[in-house]
Amino acid sequence: MARVIFVHGVGQQFSGALQVLAAVGPALRDGVQLGAGLALRDQDVACAFYGDVFFEPGTRSMDVPWWDETDVEGGLEAELLEAWWGQAARVDLEVAGPDEAGVRGPVGYGASRLLLSDRVRAALDALSRASFFAHVSEPLLIFALKQVRRYMTELELQQAAQARLAEVVTEETRVVVGHSLGSVVAYEALCAHPEWPVTDFVTLGSPLGMRSVVFDRLRPPPVNGVGGWPGGVVRWTNVADRGDIVALAHRLASRFGSRVEDISISNGMRMHAVERYLGAARTGVAVAKGLGA
Incomplete structure (x- = not known):
């Protein structure tokens, strides 16, 4: 029975629990x-896998559509892309910021299709020069927006994703x-299950x-600008690389x-890489505290 459960982020739709855990x-x-001198066994760690819930039950497409700027929806998708663009410009000298792009226009639900597509195109072009997205194709980047x-x-x-953790x-x-979106899945599940014996919550990127x-x-929603505490958790440790574009509010x-x-x-040049986060000594210390070490 696992003492530690890992919850993955986006982009794992073609994997499975065993592959992610491996x-x-x-x-x-x-x-x-490294951090605590504690040797964990294979059976001490499990993976809550939810990557397949983005497909119809019993199916798993092996192709990502060749999406472009016209496929990014106004509202949340466009807002998230804009946020990534702004953060990338702040941490990467190769990325021109939104104010330098020469393309103006709203990104919310009221944006016209033409204005939105022009703005999205500028964002995708800018992010293509970011080291953070160096190995991410445009369709996969858009797929990540849609998963979030x-x-x-x-x-x-x-509910389906949180049930996998349960x-x-x-x-x-x-x-x-x-890690990443997995921290959101885990947070909401912990809030919904204060009876769980989990004492420590560790969020990465x-x-x-x-x-x-x-x-x-979030569910439950913040009250007076403050998010709720995750269930019966005693300690919450949040680990972030300042250059991690996903962890916009890193504190x-x-x-x-x-x-x-x-x-x-x-994490060096791989700011959001889950292996870098997990292998860090300070992450290891946080995990070990929950195991009594």
């Missing part, structure tokens, strides 16, 4: 060994680790603090209260 399990165990939008707006999909939580589980797109859409204490311990690390 990729990230060693990094997590290395981080705990679908999770944040489709209640049935949210399936692997046992009486032995003490730590939940969420988390977008939980991103207003409008994520923070203001979550300002959104969820001073009980959150924010830790900054550097």
Whole structure:
């Protein structure tokens, strides 16, 4: 029975729980060994896999449509893209910012199709020069936007993703680790299940603090600008690389209260890479605390 459960982010739709665990399990165990001198066994770590919930049940497409700027929807998708663009410009000298693009126009639901497409095209062109997205094709980037939008707006999909975490939580589980969108899935599931025995929540490269797109859409919703505490969790450690474009608000204490311990690390040129996050000694220390080490 797993004492630590890992919840993945977007882009895992063609994988499975065993494949994800094979990729990230060693990094997590290395981080705990490096940071706390604690040797975890294979059976101590499990993966809550939800990548397939974005497809029809029993199916899994092996092709990503050749999406372009005309396929990015106004509202949440465009707002998220704009936020990534602005953050990329702040941390990467090769990326021209939104104010330098020479293309004006709203990105909300009221934007005209032409204005929206022009603005989205400028954002995609700018992000193509960002080292952060160096190995991400345009269709895959748009696919990521759509996965975030679908999770944040489709209640049935949210419930399906959170149910995957519920399936692997046992009486032995003490730590939940969420990366990227997986931190949102884990947060909402923990809020919904205060009876779980989980004492420690570790978020990596988390977008939980991103207003409008994520923070203001959480269930339960924030009260007076402060997000709710995740269930029966005793400690919440948030780990972020300052250059991680996904972790726009890299300090979550300002959104969820001073009980959150924010830790900054550097993942080199792979700012959002889950293996870099998990293998970091400071992440390992946070996980080990939940295991009594």
